[in-house]
Amino acid sequence: MRASKGARRGRREAGMGDAEGLGAGQGATLHAVSSAVLAVTRHLSVHEVLQVIVRAAAQLLDARYAALGVPDDEGSFAEFVVEGVSEEEWERIGPLPRQHGMLAAMLHGDTPKRLADIRREPEFEGWPVAHPVLKDFLGVPIKDGEDVLGIIFLANKKRPGGFTQDDQDVLALFAAHAAIAMANARLYEHNRELTVVAERNRLARELHDAVAQKLFSLRLTARTASALADKDPVRTVQELEQVERLAADALAELRAVIFELRPADLADGLVASLRKHAEVLDRAHETAVRFTAAEPVVLAEEQEAVVLRIAQEAVYNALRHAGAGTVDVSLLVRDGSAVLEVADDGSGFDASEGDQQGGLGLASMRDRACSIGGTFGVDAAPGRGTRVRLEVPL
Structure with missing residues (x-):
């Protein structure tokens, strides 16, 4: 039966068509x-x-x-x-x-x-x-x-x-x-809470494994230098130089952890935030950190925060574990998705064995990606670097 003119008009105004x-x-x-x-x-x-x-x-x-x-x-x-x-x-x-x-x-x-x-x-x-x-x-x-x-x-x-x-x-x-x-x-929200707990545990491990151990070594070396001060001045100078190196290493580790703890600043948008992050790390490390983006990428606020966080962790892994000379970060749009890639020319690892090294946080990054409907992958092999890839539907 043919619908009345008023009914047809009502459906058009509501943005609805006939349901078969x-x-x-x-x-x-x-x-x-x-x-x-x-x-x-x-x-x-x-x-x-x-x-x-x-x-x-x-x-x-x-x-x-x-x-x-x-x-x-x-x-x-x-x-x-x-x-x-x-x-x-x-x-x-x-x-x-x-x-x-x-x-x-x-x-x-x-x-x-x-x-x-x-x-x-x-x-x-x-x-x-x-x-x-x-x-x-x-x-x-x-x-x-x-x-x-x-x-x-x-x-x-x-x-x-x-x-x-x-x-x-x-x-x-x-x-x-x-x-x-x-x-x-x-x-x-429950999964987010679990992710926060996992992240806190990871940072606690970082503090213990990196900073606490270096501070312990620094303390022992300082004691050794103190004990040798009167007996062996030359050895004392060597120990004090070691104290200085350990203190510098501990400070660098602590700064890295503090940098991770800082809230992500997305006030200027995801692309600008990633570019700023890469520039800061490029100045702070001998490794060259480069960023490219073909066009502005606009995601939901929660998605942008996760993309930035995964990029930070992937770059941190490259700087900390890979011994890379160059780290390339890119954010592009392909086939209706925002694609983040973090690639380095470092030592790589056996991706088939998963995150057995314990410090890469691959499971955490994968969980973050799933929480925003994204897909996460890692292409790596010993001796040929690592490529982390995240795709988020626009």
């Missing part, structure tokens, strides 16, 4: 749900995902107010995100709500609630004076199996008539996809 095998209304609804789901899954942090879920739900069902509560184990909410309420209004409302009244009924009942007027329900409990007046209400749990991850609340549909059964079905469908996005965001 579906009526116009169903096709538009599924497209709207799909768009909302895609908007949610573009984000990785839990808080961002919650905010986008609330905003998308309000737009999807034309609600004036929307909220998403994530319950904690203490009778309150770990997070409570709202849409339609300004920051000033939210401050006047006061502390996060407790799990009582309708909120408790939703959490414990574990089923959708659709009400013509929430104020007439037995579970209704008055809100703070500054709270907006709510009337028609729709609440749907966000579930992962039997676990309730949170609840989406909508209130005051902008068009007359309140929320319908179709609205409830659409919100339930959206909530099922939102549950996947929330679970993925939690896993991502």
Whole structure:
């Protein structure tokens, strides 16, 4: 059946085409749900995902107010995100709500609630004076199996008539996809925490293996020089020269670790930051460190931070372990991906044996790459240098 002129115009305005095998209304609804789901899954942090879920739900069902509560184990909410309420209004409302009244009924009942007027329900409990007046209400749990991850609340549909059964079905469908996005965001943040712990452990090893051992040697050499001062002046001078060399080595190692600990400065963009990093290392080391970039490369902020971090670690490995004369860093765009390469002409290693040397951090770099949807590879062999390659889809 041919759709009416108004229906066709409505779909064009929403940026939607006909869905094959579906009526116009169903096709538009599924497209709207799909768009909302895609908007949610573009984000990785839990808080961002919650905010986008609330905003998308309000737009999807034309609600004036929307909220998403994530319950904690203490009778309150770990997070409570709202849409339609300004920051000033939210401050006047006061502390996060407790799990009582309708909120408790939703959490414990574990089923959708659709009400013509929430104020007439037995579970209704008055809100703070500054709270907006709510009337028609729709609440749907966000579930992962039997676990309730949170609840989406909508209130005051902008068009007359309140929320319908179709609205409830659409919100339930959206909530099922939102549950996947929330679970993925939690896993991502957990992996980030594990990566931070691994990085701290690696830096602790660096401090112990490099700096602490050199300081211990420096202390012993200084004691030897002190003991020989009266008996053997020539030997004393030699020992003091050794003290100076050890102190210089320890200072260089400490500077390298401190340099790694400094937060990456991406204020000027990824390309500028990589170029600045290469220039600093080129001045500080005898090894030539060069950087090339064919064009500006723009990634999400989180992706840029990971690319910079992997570049730093790969260059550090080349300077520290490879004995390289030259390190080339490049950032290019190929086939829809940003491609980072760090290549050196140093001693190389057997890539088939993995990171058995313990200090290269290849597993950490690979995990970082996976965390932003990138692919990581190493091409290396004894005597012919090392090439680290990272690809991140644009």
